[in-house]
Amino acid sequence: MVSIPVHEHAATHDVTNQPPPLAPYDASEDTALLEGLRREGAGWAEEDIRRLGLRSGSAEAQEWGEQANTHEPVLRTHDRYGHRVDEVEFHPSWHHLMRVAVTEGLAGAPWADARPGAHVARTAGGLVWGHTDAGHGCPTSMTYAAIPALRKEPELAKVYEPLLTGRAYEPELRVPTEKRGLLAGMGMTEKQGGSDVRTNTTAATPTAEPGVYTLRGHKWFTSAPMCDLFLVLAQAPGGLSCFLVPRVLPDGSRNTFRVQRLKDKLGNRSNASCEPEFDGTVAWLVGPEGQGVKTIIEMVNCTRLDCVMMSATLMRKTLVEAGHHVRHRSAFGARLLDQPLMRNVLADLALESEAATTLTLRLAGAADRAVRGDAGEQAFRRIATAVGKYWVTKRGPAFTAEALECLGGNGYVEESGMPRHYREAPLLSIWEGSGNVNALDVLRALRRQIGAADALFGELALAQGADARLDAAVTRLKAQLTQASEAGARRLVELMALALQASLLVRHAPPAVADAFCATRLGGDWGHAFGTLPDTADLDGILRRALTSGP
Incomplete structure (x- = not known):
């Protein structure tokens, strides 16, 4: 019988180049x-x-x-x-x-x-x-x-x-x-x-x-x-x-x-x-x-806000998971986080996550002021919640798939938790009305809700002149509204959502975030997948803000 030294046998079980458990961590560190x-x-x-x-x-x-x-x-x-x-x-x-x-x-x-x-x-x-x-x-x-x-x-x-x-x-x-x-x-x-x-x-x-x-x-x-x-x-x-x-x-x-x-x-x-x-x-x-539909519609408005919130939560959670992994994992001689293309992917995900979170809280603010009798916020809430429900929940599945991919094969294993998030993401675009239902609801609000369009453009006007790409998008949006149709409802609502998110980031986020978002989502300097930010994007600035424990 061949005798195998104990130290040689045990060496095959050494675990290296794997991240430590994420927990405990601070989910509010955002x-x-x-x-x-x-x-x-x-x-x-x-x-x-x-x-x-x-x-x-x-x-x-x-x-x-x-x-x-x-x-x-x-x-x-x-x-x-x-x-x-x-x-x-x-x-x-x-x-x-x-x-x-x-x-x-x-x-x-x-x-x-x-x-x-x-x-x-x-x-x-x-x-x-x-x-x-x-x-x-x-x-x-x-x-x-x-x-x-x-x-x-x-x-x-x-x-x-x-x-x-x-x-x-x-x-x-x-x-x-x-x-x-x-x-x-x-x-x-x-x-x-x-x-x-x-x-x-x-x-x-x-x-x-x-x-x-x-x-x-x-x-x-x-x-x-x-x-x-x-x-x-x-x-x-x-x-x-x-x-x-x-x-x-x-x-x-x-x-x-x-x-x-x-x-x-x-x-x-x-x-x-x-x-x-x-x-x-x-x-x-x-x-x-x-009056059943009229009675229950206020319930639907509230749960639609929560669909936006839950999608934003999944984005942030999976971004945190991906960021933790690439901070501790190395490949081809360097940490994943230090590799330019991975930084591009993470920064692009970070833009999407911040835009979703910022819009979620703006919608929550509108809801809070609406229930306290603010008519302008009531009108804004009516249209913007449907817009946010359509767009943010639509972005969720693609986002979680990309975040999962940052972990590679490890992300495809149930133990990582990422498959659970990935399976969850599509629910939120279906619950309380699928994409078509919400897009058509936006058209309904524009046609029937007094002040809805004015409230939306009033919000966008708060960022007027701050970014030429945003101004051009608002001009396009006004033109599209004059010929809005059911067949083109998704295209219209997508532009509404991107303009709204961009206006919030231009007003409230650092230039690194706002400029990259406007350049890609509105300016067309973007590919068809996450990780295609232009060379001009300030990846370091975006990542320092998003991965607050810092690279």
């Missing part, structure tokens, strides 16, 4: 985010955002995100005795993530906070806490968005709003008014129509009690079935209407909410999405009969 937080009126929340950023980047919280996605939700339709329960069981890590999110005010809390900037602070909190897991952002987003719709029925709002704005996470299904905090979901789409909700067939039948109905029908894509309450669209005698459906009725009995199956989704594995059936399901009317 200059663009902190500057936007202060600029949009929520500087008072900076200490909390920094604290949450440290917790988000901790090894414990990062492990929660991994475990919640590895151990997926399980549907339990019946208990051991055969009673229908329709419950979804989650891994403990899911509950840890949810408890922090709700306690930190990332669900309905801003609606009960009178401080200017409360909605901005929540959005910034989502931008940092979202570094853990994207899936649990769904129920917190819907809970946040349910409140303005519920206010269409003041008597219901009086009962449920204090609980939806609470900071207590109690996941057990109980009588809603016996809990300290509630979560809300929504059920709008059906299999025959999808986004065309006016084709819904779920029927709402009035009972003898005013405002109370029974529902019969199905929903095709209802996320977070473990929520306490749902806002649901159904056909009442007066037309499509909005209803409040509690999982547990006031007498303690289970409302009929039969979860037929959980969706097997591309991404978003930690969260449960389902197909529920209603059969004699008790529901309360929210808003007038026949």
Whole structure:
């Protein structure tokens, strides 16, 4: 037998040229985010955002995100005795993530906070806490968005709003008014129509009690079935209407909410999405009969903002991962971060990430001022949120793919976490209306919303004269508006989004960032992939700002 020396055998297992674990790190170490937080009126929340950023980047919280996605939700339709329960069981890590999110005010809390900037602070909190897991952002987003719709029925709002704005996470299904905090979901789409909700067939039948109905029908894509309450669209005698459906009725009995199956989704594995059936399901009317879309549209506006925020979060998270890897990995005799082409790729990604984060916080600022009665911000919010939802979520998948590629083969392995982010990214351009739906919604706002176009161009005018490429883009945009058509809606909205992002960067970002963005996104000095910034771009300046731990 040949004897192999121990030291020679062990040497094959030496690990070199691999980056150390990223965690712990500070998810709030993002200059663009902190500057936007202060600029949009929520500087008072900076200490909390920094604290949450440290917790988000901790090894414990990062492990929660991994475990919640590895151990997926399980549907339990019946208990051991055969009673229908329709419950979804989650891994403990899911509950840890949810408890922090709700306690930190990332669900309905801003609606009960009178401080200017409360909605901005929540959005910034989502931008940092979202570094853990994207899936649990769904129920917190819907809970946040349910409140303005519920206010269409003041008597219901009086009962449920204090609980939806609470900071207590109690996941057990109980009588809603016996809990300290509630979560809300929504059920709008059906299999025959999808986004065309006016084709819904779920029927709402009035009972003898005013405002109370029974529902019969199905929903095709209802996320977070473990929520306490749902806002649901159904056909009442007066037309499509909005209803409040509690999982547990006031007498303690289970409302009929039969979860037929959980969706097997591309991404978003930690969260449960389902197909529920209603059969004699008790529901309360929210808003007038026949005004269901009008009632629930405010909920949609809020969740669309969160789609932008979640896409920006994924961009920042994957940029941080890529930056960490290339700082510690060497190839062909040099650190990846020191190699010119890799620096070009990272800088290009950094531009996209900062533009997304800056726009997200501007939209959050508009939302905050809109709910406080600013008519100009209401008009801006209406059009700019749809523009941002279309563009930022569209950029997400390409961005995460490029960030993954920075890790090479390591990024293609599940253990890196990058495949999870990559699978998640497409959801955000589909949730609350795919690209076509949002592009057409922008046209609708331009044609029907008084002051929408003026609000958009008023915002762009704040940067007038600062960059010739931006000025030329605004001129092109005005010309395109005169001949806007459905077939050209995407082209129009893309130019709107780029001009809006450029105007914000020109006003608020350093010259290195603003000049490179305008040169590439508006000036045409750019290829078709990330990493094609021109030689004139200040890569060092861009990277120093984006990778704040510094090369």
